[in-house]
Amino acid sequence: MSTSSVAVPAPTRSRTTSRLALGQKLLTANALLVFAFFYTPILVLIIFSFNAGRSGTIWEGFSLRWYAELANDPAILSAFTNTIIVAFVTTLLSTAIGTMISLAMERHQFPFKLPLDAVLYMPIIIPEIVIALATLLFFIIVFNMVKNLFGITWGLGLPTIIIAHVAFTISFVATIVRARLVDMDPNMEQAARDLYADEWQTFRRVTFPLLMPAIISGALMGFTLSLDDFLITFFVSGPGSTTLPVLVYSKVKFGVTPDLNALATLLLVFSIGLVLLAQFLQRRD
Amino acid sequence: MSTIDVELANVTKRFGDFVAVNQVSLEIKDGEFFSLLGPSGCGKTTCLRMIAGFELPSEGDVLIRGKPMGETPPYKRPVNTVFQNYALFPHMSVAENVSFGLEMQKVPRPEINSRVKEALEMVRLPQLAERKPRQLSGGQQQRIALARALVNRPQVLLLDEPLSALDLKLRKAMQLELKELQHQVGITFIFVTHDQEEAITMSDRIAVMNEGVVQQVGTPIEIYERPRNRFVADFIGETNFMEGRVLEVDPVKTTVALDAGVHVLARAAEGLSAGQTITVAVRPEKISLHETPSDQGISVPAIVEEAVYIGTDTRYRARIGGKQDVVARVQNVGGIMDGGAHPFQRGDHVYLSWPTDSAMVLTS
Amino acid sequence: MQASGRQSKGILPILLTPGVFWLTVFFVIPLLIVLVVSFSKRSLLGVVELEFNLNNYARLFNPDSPYLFIFLRSLGLAAVNTVLCLLLAYPFAFYIARQTPQRQKMLIFLVMVPFWTNFLIRTYALMFIIRDTGLINTWLVNLGIISEPIQILFTPTAIRLGMLYGYLPFAVLPLYASIEQLDFNYVQAAQDLGADGLRVFLRVILPLTMPGVVAASIITFIPALGDFITPDLMGGGNTFLIGNVLQQQFLTVRDWPFGSAMGIGLMTLVLGATMIYFRSGASRSA
Numbered sequence: 001m002s003t004s005s006v007a008v009p010a011p012t013r014s015r016t017t018s019r020l021a022l023g024q025k026l027l028t029a030n031a032l033l034v035f036a037f038f039y040t041p042i043l044v045l046i047i048f049s050f051n052a053g054r055s056g057t058i059w060e061g062f063s064l065r066w067y068a069e070l071a072n073d074p075a076i077l078s079a080f081t082n083t084i085i086v087a088f089v090t091t092l093l094s095t096a097i098g099t100m101i102s103l104a105m106e107r108h109q110f111p112f113k114l115p116l117d118a119v120l121y122m123p124i125i126i127p128e129i130v131i132a133l134a135t136l137l138f139f140i141i142v143f144n145m146v147k148n149l150f151g152i153t154w155g156l157g158l159p160t161i162i163i164a165h166v167a168f169t170i171s172f173v174a175t176i177v178r179a180r181l182v183d184m185d186p187n188m189e190q191a192a193r194d195l196y197a198d199e200w201q202t203f204r205r206v207t208f209p210l211l212m213p214a215i216i217s218g219a220l221m222g223f224t225l226s227l228d229d230f231l232i233t234f235f236v237s238g239p240g241s242t243t244l245p246v247l248v249y250s251k252v253k254f255g256v257t258p259d260l261n262a263l264a265t266l267l268l269v270f271s272i273g274l275v276l277l278a279q280f281l282q283r284r285d
Numbered sequence: 286m287s288t289i290d291v292e293l294a295n296v297t298k299r300f301g302d303f304v305a306v307n308q309v310s311l312e313i314k315d316g317e318f319f320s321l322l323g324p325s326g327c328g329k330t331t332c333l334r335m336i337a338g339f340e341l342p343s344e345g346d347v348l349i350r351g352k353p354m355g356e357t358p359p360y361k362r363p364v365n366t367v368f369q370n371y372a373l374f375p376h377m378s379v380a381e382n383v384s385f386g387l388e389m390q391k392v393p394r395p396e397i398n399s400r401v402k403e404a405l406e407m408v409r410l411p412q413l414a415e416r417k418p419r420q421l422s423g424g425q426q427q428r429i430a431l432a433r434a435l436v437n438r439p440q441v442l443l444l445d446e447p448l449s450a451l452d453l454k455l456r457k458a459m460q461l462e463l464k465e466l467q468h469q470v471g472i473t474f475i476f477v478t479h480d481q482e483e484a485i486t487m488s489d490r491i492a493v494m495n496e497g498v499v500q501q502v503g504t505p506i507e508i509y510e511r512p513r514n515r516f517v518a519d520f521i522g523e524t525n526f527m528e529g530r531v532l533e534v535d536p537v538k539t540t541v542a543l544d545a546g547v548h549v550l551a552r553a554a555e556g557l558s559a560g561q562t563i564t565v566a567v568r569p570e571k572i573s574l575h576e577t578p579s580d581q582g583i584s585v586p587a588i589v590e591e592a593v594y595i596g597t598d599t600r601y602r603a604r605i606g607g608k609q610d611v612v613a614r615v616q617n618v619g620g621i622m623d624g625g626a627h628p629f630q631r632g633d634h635v636y637l638s639w640p641t642d643s644a645m646v647l648t649s
Numbered sequence: 650m651q652a653s654g655r656q657s658k659g660i661l662p663i664l665l666t667p668g669v670f671w672l673t674v675f676f677v678i679p680l681l682i683v684l685v686v687s688f689s690k691r692s693l694l695g696v697v698e699l700e701f702n703l704n705n706y707a708r709l710f711n712p713d714s715p716y717l718f719i720f721l722r723s724l725g726l727a728a729v730n731t732v733l734c735l736l737l738a739y740p741f742a743f744y745i746a747r748q749t750p751q752r753q754k755m756l757i758f759l760v761m762v763p764f765w766t767n768f769l770i771r772t773y774a775l776m777f778i779i780r781d782t783g784l785i786n787t788w789l790v791n792l793g794i795i796s797e798p799i800q801i802l803f804t805p806t807a808i809r810l811g812m813l814y815g816y817l818p819f820a821v822l823p824l825y826a827s828i829e830q831l832d833f834n835y836v837q838a839a840q841d842l843g844a845d846g847l848r849v850f851l852r853v854i855l856p857l858t859m860p861g862v863v864a865a866s867i868i869t870f871i872p873a874l875g876d877f878i879t880p881d882l883m884g885g886g887n888t889f890l891i892g893n894v895l896q897q898q899f900l901t902v903r904d905w906p907f908g909s910a911m912g913i914g915l916m917t918l919v920l921g922a923t924m925i926y927f928r929s930g931a932s933r934s935a
Contacts (some may be wrong), residue, residue, distance in 0.1 A: 021845060029746040034737055038763050038818065041774035044784055048777075056777060057787040101668030108661050119672055126680075127919060129892050130912050133899045134679035137686060137909065144696050167675040170668060186374035190339055193359040194366045195386035195437065199660070205385070209376045228767040232879060235899065246770055252773050252882060261777070264770045267748025271766040279758060 007219070040270065049261035056261075076263065078240075079247040082158060083227060086243060090165040090226040095219040097166070098139035098173025099211070104183035123168040132235035135164045139236060143217070156238030164236045165226045172225060173218035182213035213281065220278050224271065289351070290473045291336055291441055293313055296345035298331050298497075305331045308345070313441075313475060313490075319466050320476045320484040322521070323494035329477045332494075335442050336475065350440060364441040365434035369449060371426045372443050373418035376596065378415040379405075379429050386437040386622050404436035405429075405506035407466070422617040424455050431466070441473045447485065451644070482520045485509065486632050515647050518566045525572070525611045527565040531646075536639050541565055545609035549643035550583045564647045571643040572613035574629055575599060575636045584636040589629050599628055603637060611637060680916075685918040687909035697905055705910035714893065720914065723890040730812040734820040734869045735862065737813075741860075742824035746831075757825065764818040772882050775801060775814050803885030811883035812873055820874070827861020828854075866932035867926050871919050891915055 031101030049067075066246055070076050101120070123131065143154045143191040188210065192202040212276065240284050244267065291313040298306040306328040313319045319331035334340045336347055338359035347354040349363060365386065373382050377459045384403055388398045405411040408428035418426055426449055434442055444463075448456045464487050467474045478484050484491050485505040493500045493508060495517075500571065512518035516601040529543035541563065549566050578584035587603035590610070594600075598614045605611060629635055687705055692698040709716050745756045763771060778784040779801040787799035801807055831854065839853045855862075877892030884893075891911065898908030 011762070021425060027744045027747075029739055030737070030740045033917060034741045035759070037814070038760075042763070042766075042771065043776050044778050045774040056780075056782060057784055097667045097671060102662040102839060104661060104664040104668070108664070110661060110665070116669065123676065125871065125919070126917060128872060129877050130567070130680075130916055130919075131676075133908060133912050134683045134894055135675070135819050136899060137682055138675070138679035140905075141682060141696055163675055167671060169571075170672060174668075185372065187368045187370060188374060188821060190359070190784075191366070191368055191374070192385070193339075193374035194337060195433070196360040196389035197385070198358075198360055205885070206374060207826045224765060228769075230767070230769045245767060248767075248773070249878075250767055251767075251775070260773070264773055267770055268766050272762055275758070275761055275765045 045261055046265045046268065049258070049265040051258065051261075054258050056258075066259045067266075069259045070262050070266070071258070074248065076244075076283055079242045079244045082161075082241055083243040083245075086158060086161050086165060086233075087223050087226040089162050090169060091219050091223040093162075093166045093170040094173050094222045095215060097216055098170045098175050098218055098222070101170065102177035102181055104175045106178055120171050120174055122172040128231045130233040131164075131168055135160075135167070135232065136235040157241040160236045160238070161233055161241060161243070164232050165191070168223040168232065169225050172221050176218040177211065177214045180211055184210055206207060217278065217283055220274060220281075224274050228271070233236060287337055288319070289313065290349070291475065292348040292351075293332060293335070294346050294348060296332070296335060296342045297336060298340060299343045300329075304497055306335070307341075309494075309497070309499050310345075311492055311499065311502065316471055317489045318464065318474045318476065318487055320478060320488040320491045320521075321494060322478055322484040322491050323480055324479055326382065326496075327494040328497040329479075329494050330445055333366075333445055333477050334474065334612070335441050336441070337354065337364055337366050353462045363439055364443055365437050365439040366443040367427075367430045367434050367446065367447045367532075368448045371418075371430040371447075373416055373430060373433070374425055377417075378414065379410075379418065379421070380418050381428060382418065383433045383436050385433065385493045385567060400436050404432040407435065407469075408432045416446070417516060424459065424582075425450055427451065427459065431463075435470060439472065441475060443474045446477055446479070449478070449480075456483075463487065485521070493520060493576055495520070500642040510643075512566065512645060512647070513638060515564060515566070518591040518647065523569050523612065525569065526606075526647075527567070527609055527611070529563065529565060531559050531561045531563055533559065539646050541646070543605070543609060544607035547585050547606055548583065549644070551639045551646045552642045557646065557648075561648070566647050567611075567639050567643060569600070569612045569614040570598075570616075571639045572611065573636055573639070574603070574613060574615060575638065578636045579638050582638055582641055584638045587635055587637050589631055589633045589635055592628060592630055601629065605637070613637065683912050686905050687913045689906045691904050691906050700853045704909045706914075707829040708907060709910050709914055715889075716911070719889055719891060719894055720918070723892075724813065724875055724918065726871050726890065727876075730809065730816060730873050731820075731866050731870045733813055734817050735824075735865060738817060738820035738824050738865060739862070742821050742828050744934065745821075745825055746828040753829070757822075760818060760821050760825075764822065768815055769878055769882075772811055772815060772878055776882060779807060779810070802883065803887060805884070808880050808890075810880040812876065815876075815879055816869040816873055819868045823864035823868060824858070824861045827858040827864070831857055842872055863926055867923065870926075872920060873916060874922075875915055 008009055029125065048056055048059075050062050050064065051059055052063035052065065053064050101116075104110070106119075139156060146152055146154055184207075188206055192206045197205060226244060229243075230249060232245050234246050235248065237243065242250075243264070248260070248263060248267070251257065251263075289312045291311075293309050293311040295302065296306055296309045309328070309332060321332055322617070323329050331340060335342055336359075337347075338354065338357060341356060351539075354362060373379075374385070377385070380401055383401045384397050387400060401412065401414075405414060408431055410425060410428055410432070413421065413425065413429070418429070423430065427450075430447070448459050448463075451459060460483060463474075463476075468616075476484070476487065485508070487503055490502060490504055490507050492502045495516050501508060501517045503511075508517060509521055510525070512521060517526040518526070527541075527543050527545065527549070529541045529549075531539060532542045532548065533540040534557050535553070538554055539553055539557060541549050541551055543549055543565070549565060557563070574589075575584065578586075585605055587605045589601055589603050590597060591602040594617075596617075598616050601613045601615065603611050603613065655689055662841055685699075686697055688703065690698040690700050690702060690703050690704070708714060709735075711717065745760075748756060751928070755867055765776070774782075780801065781798045781802065783802075789795045790798060835853050835857065839849045839868075844852065875895075876890065877896050880890040880893050881896070884890075886893075895908060895911055895915070898904050898911060902908075
């Protein structure tokens with residue numbers, strides 16, 4: 001066991017700390033870059049929606065004319081109405097169904113639980129375009145059969161959109177509600193039953209109130225998904241049942257117009273509002 | 286002749302192939318403070334849950350006041366439970382929590398109000414009625430959970446390790462309070478704990494469990510002084526175990542030849558035969574150390590290996606025959622610094638002795 | 650953990666029926682229909698002719714047809730995009746995780762906003778500034794860097810940019826969740842044992858945050874594979890990916906059988922990718 005006569009110098013403090021500082025600077029620079037990347041297009045869009053002129057580059061003064069044009073455009077108003085109707089009905093149905101199925105999965109036993117679990121995850125994993133084309137094909141075939149058997153002609157419209165929206169939002173609602181059911185202290189429900197509450201009373205007085213934040217979260221998520229949905233709606237909507245996202249798409253394909261900026265800004269602000277609402281509600285949990 | 290309030294009749298509970306409770310039969314008397322004591326996983330909580338009705342026995346049955354419970358759900362049983370983590374409903378106030386059971390039983394509102402008031406006064410927290418559970422301290426939550434259960438005037442109160450979340454000082458205080466409360470209310474308390482000191486302090490009788498089987502049922506004194514087997518002797522308090530063979534059996538004592546080479550005396554026991562391999566169990570506080578052999582009973586020569594001063598006692602570890610370690614606790618009666626009891630030191634040759642009746646013979 | 654199985658069985662059918670019905674009829678059956686139709690023939694009168702054949706798949710895998718190439722190109726694009734997203738999102742998530750809790754909440758909220766807003770709108774916002782008369786070109790010309798606007802929009806580059814822009818927010822959240830719960834004691838222990846920055850990252854931080862990396866990869870890769878909006882809007886109908894072809898086949902050409910075969914092809918890719926990721930992620934985090 002010999003000691004070396006030449007001491008190996010430890011790395012100098014300044015070198016390690018300056019490397020750390022460099023690392024920190026790079027991280028911060030990266031973060032700023034990413035934020036800029038995220039927000040520049042959005043901010044530009046919002047700013048130019050208030051542009052008095054038509055240009056997307058030259059600022060000609062503040063104006064609300066494009067918003068006024070939106071309010072007077074019948075196509076936009078009708079799309080807006082459709083979108084809201086679809087979103088509300090979808091939210092109602094998918095929240096109810098999603099909550100019920102969550103309760104079944106997390107509070108009961110039955111043989112086909114595992115396959116049902118898989119089916120519940122599928123809408124989250126499968127690409128939206130596959131869901132869109134499958135649903136379209138389904139409706140086409142069903143309409144064809146109905147026509148051949150009963151002579152009634154059904155077509156694509158708001159009902160088909162709602163049906164498709166509910167089909168894929170159930171899973172998202174269920175994911176949120178199930179997570180809460182799993183987390184919930186099982187002693188709560190047992191305590192209620194210990195205190196003479198039967199199954200229905202336990203649910204009504206204990207489980208349901210404790211589940212409410214998750215149900216609302218799920219409802220918000222369902223609402224947002226339905227509101228924002230483009231692809232599936234695009235495939236299964238018919239003439240006269242255009243929604244806002246589909247309208248935006250056709251306008252974009254047609255060409256950049258200033259009222260499109262205003263529309264986009266409104267939709268953005270609305271989405272941000274929903275996120276704020278969701279955050280606020282979560283804080284009260 | 287007191288009646289039997291709760292009975293477990295040959296109850297077995299299986300979860301898949303895991304046997305949590307194995308043919309347990311218990312009779313708990315009316316008005317008793319009865320504890321189920323054992324290490325985690327011994328089945329004590331499962332037994333409690335079967336009495337409450339949250340689990341159903343795989344075999345056997347639970348009887349309350351002589352009535353078989355069968356598949357009766359919890360909300361139809363005359364028992365109430367205090368949960369380990371209290372399970373107070375976070376979205377209801379304290380008063381609403383306490384009145385919950387009464388509401389479910391459709392008690393008229395005026396009566397609910399007066400009984401809730403009574404219950405809160407019983408646990409001395411009437412001022413917290415409008416608070417929410419998360420605004421209460423651990424000790425307060427515990428008392429509210431008690432009130433919520435007791436307000437329903439159940440025949441039996443089940444408590445699932447209710448004090449385990451409290452800090453030491455609070456726990457000791459609550460132990461006394463619970464005991465007081467039980468005397469006041471007069472109903473049967475069935476108490477689950479893994480803390481043997483707690484069980485001994487509070488209980489009228491204790492059932493010691495391990496691996497789903499009841500090891501012994503008895504009063505705290507019986508459990509402590511006359512453990513029936515090695516597990517109970519080891520789990521409760523501290524015990525010295527000395528292996529050996531029976532030499533001689535007579536009505537008042539048993540003579541044992543220890544593997545360590547010396548002969549010792551132990552309490553008389555039934556069913557022993559000469560030559561049988563047994564274990565002698567003696568608690569440390571029963572053993573005294575002497576400089577010279579005493580003329581009463583048997584003095585066992587030993588060498589002190591370790592002497593630790595613990596304030597109230599001195600704790601010695603001594604070795605018999607070079608093989609068998611024995612722990613003894615000697616109270617520091619006289620002040621050591623005032624020339625009182627002379628503490629032995631490492632390397633001293635001493636003689637150990639104990640009262641014959643304090644040494645148990647264990648066959649298992 | 651479920652409450653002990655002592656629930657009344659009566660309510661279970663009520664709870665299950667709506668969901669099971671809806672999902673089966675409007676989700677599972679449509680997918681099955683796609684599968685069946687992919688093996689059928691195009692019909693001029695009705696919907697399809699149910700004559701079992703593999704023509705559609707043959708057409709798909711035919712090396713001479715453009716479709717195989719389109720699949721590979723989509724795969725490649727999605728893969729590259731995922732890597733780019735991870736490279737940008739990881740340090741970003743790391744930075745956020747190192748801030749004070751209040752700042753973290755604020756920053757995460759700022760990240761959530763693009764995540765929750767309409768994908769279509771965000772893509773349009775990007776279009777708005779990269780088009781020929783858009784902000785970027787105008788600035789570049791004004792600053793004298795270029796003499797006339799360069800074509801960014803409607804090129805393959807625009808698609809790549811659009812994909813990065815669209816999916817980057819998706820990658821940040823899972824990574825953040827994973828990094829945020831990393832116990833920095835591990836880092837300090839490694840440093841105490843002599844590991845420098847890079848080694849600490851490669852041997853300690855990265856492996857421990859691997860679940861987040863896997864989740865982020867899946868959440869960026871799979872949607873990118875089937876993306877229709879980005880190549881359609883950003884590519885201007887010049888570059889075709891799976892998404893475009895599917896839209897074309899179903900809405901324009903109306904060749905249901907062939908479109909279905911493509912759809913099944915995409916599904917298979919997605920399921921395959923999911924399995925690969927889960928296996929590699931699971932073994933690494935073990």
